[in-house]
Amino acid sequence: MSATVEYDVIVIGAGAVGENVADRAAQGGMRTAIVEAELVGGECSYWACIPSKTLLRSAAALRAAQRVGGAREAVTGPLDVSAVLRRRDYMTSDWKDDGQVEWLESAGIDLVRGWATITAAKEVTVTADDGTVTVLTARHAVAVCTGSASLLPDIPGLRESEPWTSRDATSVQRVPVSLAVLGGGTVGTEMATAYAGFGTEVHLIARSGLLGTEEPFAGEQVAAGLRELGAHVHLDVTTESVERTDDDRFRIRLGDGSVVETDELLVATGRLPRSSGLGLDAFGLEDGAWLTVDDSMRVLDARGEPVDGGWLYGVGDVNHRALLTHQGKYQARAAGDAIAARAKGHEVSLAPWGAFVATADHQAVPQVTFTEPEVASVGLTAAKAEKAGYRIRVVDYPIGSVSGGYVTADDYAGTARMVVDEERKVVLGATFVGQEVGELLHSATIAVVGEVPLDRLWHAVPSYPTISEVWLRLLETYGRPEK
Numbered sequence: 001m002s003a004t005v006e007y008d009v010i011v012i013g014a015g016a017v018g019e020n021v022a023d024r025a026a027q028g029g030m031r032t033a034i035v036e037a038e039l040v041g042g043e044c045s046y047w048a049c050i051p052s053k054t055l056l057r058s059a060a061a062l063r064a065a066q067r068v069g070g071a072r073e074a075v076t077g078p079l080d081v082s083a084v085l086r087r088r089d090y091m092t093s094d095w096k097d098d099g100q101v102e103w104l105e106s107a108g109i110d111l112v113r114g115w116a117t118i119t120a121a122k123e124v125t126v127t128a129d130d131g132t133v134t135v136l137t138a139r140h141a142v143a144v145c146t147g148s149a150s151l152l153p154d155i156p157g158l159r160e161s162e163p164w165t166s167r168d169a170t171s172v173q174r175v176p177v178s179l180a181v182l183g184g185g186t187v188g189t190e191m192a193t194a195y196a197g198f199g200t201e202v203h204l205i206a207r208s209g210l211l212g213t214e215e216p217f218a219g220e221q222v223a224a225g226l227r228e229l230g231a232h233v234h235l236d237v238t239t240e241s242v243e244r245t246d247d248d249r250f251r252i253r254l255g256d257g258s259v260v261e262t263d264e265l266l267v268a269t270g271r272l273p274r275s276s277g278l279g280l281d282a283f284g285l286e287d288g289a290w291l292t293v294d295d296s297m298r299v300l301d302a303r304g305e306p307v308d309g310g311w312l313y314g315v316g317d318v319n320h321r322a323l324l325t326h327q328g329k330y331q332a333r334a335a336g337d338a339i340a341a342r343a344k345g346h347e348v349s350l351a352p353w354g355a356f357v358a359t360a361d362h363q364a365v366p367q368v369t370f371t372e373p374e375v376a377s378v379g380l381t382a383a384k385a386e387k388a389g390y391r392i393r394v395v396d397y398p399i400g401s402v403s404g405g406y407v408t409a410d411d412y413a414g415t416a417r418m419v420v421d422e423e424r425k426v427v428l429g430a431t432f433v434g435q436e437v438g439e440l441l442h443s444a445t446i447a448v449v450g451e452v453p454l455d456r457l458w459h460a461v462p463s464y465p466t467i468s469e470v471w472l473r474l475l476e477t478y479g480r481p482e483k
Contacts, residue, residue: 004135007033009339010124011143012116012278014104015042017316017328018145022109024336025141030343033110033136035126040100040111043147044325046092051170052190054091056370058084059197063372064435067409081175081198088170095171118142118279122311140343141311143335144278144291144299145328148271148317153182156241161250163242163265166191175200176263180252182239183268184210186369189222191266193371196229203260205234205252211375215382215431217415218375222433225372234260273318283307290320295350295357297335313339321361331358363388363428366445368438373414376441379429379448382419391422397473399434403465409435416440416470420478426451432470440468454478 009025011018014036026032039046059079065071093099104111114128122138150165152158163182169191177200181192184206192204204210204226210219210233223233238255242265245251250265276288284301285291291299291314298306299314306312315335316328338348338356352359366378385392399405399414406412414434421428430444447457458475462468 004137005033006137006139007031007110008139008343009033009141009143010035010122010136010138011145012118012124013042013145013147013274013316014040014100014111015145015147015316016044016325017147017332018042018143019100019104020329020332021143021145021313021315021336021339022104023107024333025339026108028337028340028343030140030340032108033112034104035112035114035116035124035136037113037115039095040097040104045097045100046095047167047170049325051088051092052166052187052194053370054088055084055170055194056190056197058087059194060370060372063197064409067411067435069410079197079199084198085173085175092171112136116278118282118312121283121308138311141313141339143297143313143315143339144275144280144318145315145332146274146278146318148323149274150267151270151272152267153239153269155239158239158242158267161242161244161265163250163267166266166268169195169266169268177201178262179203179264179266180205180250180260180262181266181268182252183270184208184212184219184235185268185270186211186367188266188268189226189371190369191268192226192231193229196226196231197372201262202226202229202231203234203252203262204231205237205239205254205260207236207238209235211369213381214369214375214377215417217417218369218377218431218433221373221413221415222369222371222375229372232260234258271317271323273320275318283312291318293319293321295334295352295359295361296338296348297331297358298338310342321358322365324365324367327358327361327365330360334358360449364445364449366441368441370438373434374437375431375433376437376444377429377431378441378445379427380419381429381431382417385419385421385428390428392428393420393422393478394418395420395474395478397470397477399432399437399467399470402467402469402473404467404469405434407465408467416474418474418478420454424451425454427454427457434467436467440470443468443471455480 008030009032011022011034022034114126119125124136126134180203196202240253252260273290281287297313297315299312369375395418400412417431419429427447
């Protein structure tokens with residue numbers, strides 16, 4: 001037997017993105033249900049953002065203290081890895097979602113546990129672990145917020161060897177003596193940094209340079225930072241095969257003829273959409289594919305039109321616009337508000353920077369990579385700006401030369417870059433590499449999103465002595481624009 005319950009909005013996936021869609025819809029007066037097969041709070045809370053940054057933070061704080069005279073002399077012991085893992089367990093609530101469920105209840109959102117399939121237009125069938133089936137119908141919208149999963153590349157022996165995915169790396173209960181990491185992107189470099197900080201022998205293996213979507217100097221400085229931590233960084237090399245040895249270790253053969261053997265292997269080479277098995281093929285969409293959406297997150301068909309009149313939404317990683325939690329939450333707020341507005345018969349404009357659109361996804365996405373050193377960036381790199389047809393000027397400045405740099409740490413090293421649109425005299429992008437530069441990023445994001453003219457930025461006076469003084473130095477290097 002199955003029960004049927006009607007709602008205004010049904011959200012599939014109770015991660016950070018799904019929670020935000022549901023919350024905005026509920027605040028808009030919509031009776032809302034959210035469906036989740038695992039833990040409420042999703043990937044970010046239990047296996048990604050929160051545990052990974054927790055694992056990174058303790059060693060980063062220790063290194064920061066060791067770079068400052070006076071504090072350096074007071075730090076006499078090594079990192080307590082067991083304490084780091086205990087703190088990680090606390091931050092993930094020991095992988096229990098009671099607190100997140102309480103929040104849903106307080107927000108007036110119904111939780112339905114189980115696996116969801118879209119069985120008809122505006123109809124979601126949920127199968128619980130005990131076999132109980134519940135049919136949910138939506139008066140207005142269904143939002144797919146199922147996220148993404150780790151991609152295992154087609155390397156001989158890799159799948160059979162059962163390597164770690166990012167979930168394994170962030171939930172580990174015993175730190176291995178040695179670890180190989182395949183992939184030079186954000187996950188790979190962050191986890192290489194974390195485990196090198198634990199004292200693990202780390203081998204980071206990448207087909208090209210590190211952090212390929214960032215400015216080239218960012219990846220170069222992170223590679224140098226990893227080597228200073230004792231990691232072995234193998235760049236511009238392919239992975240030819242993987243096998244388990246007789247003593248249950250990993251043997252990794254590289255394209256340059258070398259062989260790496262480690263206790264564990266983490267694969268961090270990309271992501272796949274969690275869209276298979278949802279029934280999307282019944283609506284002309286490819287099962288297991290990324291969803292194409294408009295700026296209000298309505299799923300589009302092959303013709304570029306909203307699917308079946310526009311009741312289906314795809315929000316967060318599953319639409320492949322920006323695989324970042326904060327950007328998914330930004331999309332979610334736009335989508336939830338758009339759903340509520342359309343349900344009430346209000347006009348929803350897709351004009352850029354409006355209340356119901358995620359315009360920033362296109363070229364104003366901020367990101368911090370918590371490596372050694374940190375990388376913080378927003379907007380377009382120089383290469384992307386040139387490819388987009390802008391006439392640009394690039395301005396670089398060493399962060400260690402500003403007062404806040406040499407107060408923050410002895411021998412502070414880092415680089416700031418500003419990419420300027422020479423026609424409009426506005427900042428198209430900014431990148432900062434160095435200790436604690438993540439806290440610089442929001443000022444850059446405001447400059448990019450707000451298209452603040454450079455002659456006005458001259459009047460945004462940075463406090464002395466802080467690292468943010470690098471903004472003044474970038475502007476001075478550029479030169480005051482002529483009126």
